[in-house]
Amino acid sequence: MTGPYARLAxxxxxxxEVVPPVASYLPAVQSGQHVYISGQLPMAEGKLLATxxxxxxxxxxxxxxxAQQCALNALAxxxxxxxxxxxxxxxxxxxxVASAPGFTGQPGVINGASDFFGAVFGEAGRHARSAVxxxxxxxxxxxEVEVIVEVTA
Known part of the structure; x- marks a missing residue:
């Protein structure tokens, strides 16, 4: 078995399930060969996993x-x-990353999402990134994680 579904398994x-928007926006919009995914929170079964x-x-x-849960929600x-x-x-x-004063480990936190995309998509999961x-x-x-994805035409 290969492909993203097999790798997820x-x-x-x-x-x-796709997390419903918490305000006035769409979960994603496709424009041409790109999909822009709105910010995903670490939600599971309708609940925020931590605050x-x-x-x-x-x-x-x-x-x-x-951050990995955010990435999984983006995949949904x-x-x-x-x-x-x-x-x-x-x-x-x-x-x-909602950061306490003096916390500077944002890149390591967001690696949870980056590494997950790499595990699911291999080389196609490697991406440009900002961790703020x-x-x-x-x-x-x-x-919170937002993603831009290239898709087939």
Whole structure:
């Protein structure tokens, strides 16, 4: 078995339901051969998995796992719009980390999402990236991830 669905299964994951938007936006928009995925929070089964600031309330290791959940939620959105089999490459990932004062480990936290995309898509999962520390995120989430994906025409 090969392909992103098989790799997800090998990694022990199933695609979740798409998390409904928490405000006035779409989960994703396709424009030409690119899909722009709105910011994904670490939600599972309709609930935020953690709240608080990374480096105070949430450890960097826990935040890294939460970033992976954000990436998994992004895959659910991609799958619902175009199907994972149509992903050519993950182009850009922007990760936001609600950071306690003095916390500078944002890149390591967002590696949770980056490494997950690499595990699912191989070389096509490697991407450009920004990892940004912020004061607050929606609903008090510690991490948020947005993604741009190239898909087949």
């Amino acid at each position: 090998e990694l022990g994951h199933e695609l979740p 608080g600031k990374v480096g105070a309330d949430v450890s960097a290791d826990q935040a890294k796992e939460l 959105v991609i799958n619902s719009l175009v199907g994972l089999e149509n992903v050519v490459r993950i182009v850009k990932l922007t990760g936001f 520390g912020v004061a607050e995120l929606p609903l008090g989430a510690p991490v």
